[in-house]
Amino acid sequence: MLKIDILTIFPEMFKGPFNISILKRAQEKGLVEINIHNLRDYATDKHRTVDDYPYGGGSGMVMKPEPIFRAVRNLKRDDSEVILLSPSGDLFNQKIAEELSKREHLILICGRYEGVDERVKFIITREISIGDYVLTGGEIPAMVLVDAIVRLIPGAVGDPNSLREESFQWGILEYPQYTHPREFEGMRVPDILLSGDHKKIRRWRRKEALRKTLLKRPDLLEKADLSQEDYVLLEEIKKELREEV
Numbered sequence: 001m002l003k004i005d006i007l008t009i010f011p012e013m014f015k016g017p018f019n020i021s022i023l024k025r026a027q028e029k030g031l032v033e034i035n036i037h038n039l040r041d042y043a044t045d046k047h048r049t050v051d052d053y054p055y056g057g058g059s060g061m062v063m064k065p066e067p068i069f070r071a072v073r074n075l076k077r078d079d080s081e082v083i084l085l086s087p088s089g090d091l092f093n094q095k096i097a098e099e100l101s102k103r104e105h106l107i108l109i110c111g112r113y114e115g116v117d118e119r120v121k122f123i124i125t126r127e128i129s130i131g132d133y134v135l136t137g138g139e140i141p142a143m144v145l146v147d148a149i150v151r152l153i154p155g156a157v158g159d160p161n162s163l164r165e166e167s168f169q170w171g172i173l174e175y176p177q178y179t180h181p182r183e184f185e186g187m188r189v190p191d192i193l194l195s196g197d198h199k200k201i202r203r204w205r206r207k208e209a210l211r212k213t214l215l216k217r218p219d220l221l222e223k224a225d226l227s228q229e230d231y232v233l234l235e236e237i238k239k240e241l242r243e244e245v
Contacts, residue, residue, distance in 0.1 A: 002103065002153060003033045005069065005075045006142050008110040009050055012035045013139045023147065026156040034146065034157065037075070042067040051113055060114035068116065072107060080105045082124045083145075084116065085138030089127030092145065096128065099150035100145070109215050110138030171224030172213040175205035209231045215240075 006014065014036045026032045040048035044066070051061040057138065072082055081103050090096065100106060107118070121127075130141045130217065151157050178189040192204045210233050213220050221234075 001033060002101070002106070002140050002150070003035075004106045004108065004146060004149075005037060006108045006110065006146075006220060007037050007071050008139055008142070009039050009112055010110075010137070010215040011038045011134050014143070017143050018146070022151050022156055026150050026153060028033040029155060031155055032150050037071060038065045039063075039071060042074070047089050054114065057106060060116070062119075063112055063116040064115040064140040065119045067178075068109060068120050069123055072109070076105055077105050079103070080107055081126065082107045082109070084109045084111065084120065084124045084128070085141040085145075086111060086115070087129050087132075087134070089129040090133075091111055092128050092130045092141075092148070094148075097148040098152055101149045102206045106141045106149075108138075110142050130186075170222055172209050175209040175212070180217045203233075206230070208236065209232055211237045 008014070018034055019029070020236065023032075023034075039050050043049050043064075049064065050067050051063050054060070054062045074081065081100065083106060084180060087110060109120070128141070128145065130144050135141065178193060182189050182194070192200055192203070206229075210221075211225075211231060214234065214237060224230075226234075
């Protein structure tokens with residue numbers, strides 16, 4: 001079972017997201033244990049102080065190292081991965097999610113204000129960022145990590161085949177999806193999906209996934225593990241796009 005401990009000064013932010021859908025069922029099945037810890041409980045002064053003014057001046061407040069060190073030392077095990085959610089961390093992606101889903105224990109530290117005291121870096125094992133933009137704190141990034149990680153644990157998702165077909169799982173975007181009705185406001189479901197020919201459907205889906213990736217995220221194709229058939233399909237797509245011009 002994966003155990004996840006989250007350190008935050010706003011534990012109330014986590015009440016909703018972890019109590020619905022896949023995350024709730026995964027906890028009920030005993031696949032994951034998620035614990036939210038209030039960093040103020042690890043402060044020793046009567047005001048439960050977790051932040052202070054930065055040395056050298058400057059705007060904002062900085063999170064103090066003492067409560068974070070106490071919390072991590074109290075929770076840490078030999079197999080713990082201690083992660084600081086930080087704009088300067090490695091950019092989170094599916095590969096990292098897969099890696100972390102195989103760990104036994106994660107400690108996620110949610111930064112706030114102008115960041116955390118630099119000395120906290122000595123107690124963590126890695127830093128992770130969810131993107132090149134500024135958020136008010138690390139709570140939402142922590143939710144993103146937990147959501148992406150937990151659904152990869154065997155048994156968390158009802159149909160394991162759906163995981164293999166999702167965007168980024170194979171390095172490219174997912175193919176277009178359709179459901180009933182067959183026609184809606186003049187827009188029809190592609191005939192090939194109604195044909196019952198599974199070989200042709202598989203090829204169409206792969207081709208459309210490659211088309212979407214080529215048009216929207218061509219950078220992914222440079223890193224994707226493509227087959228010889230994929231290269232053939234890409235050439236067909238490029239030819240079709242040139243003919244459309």
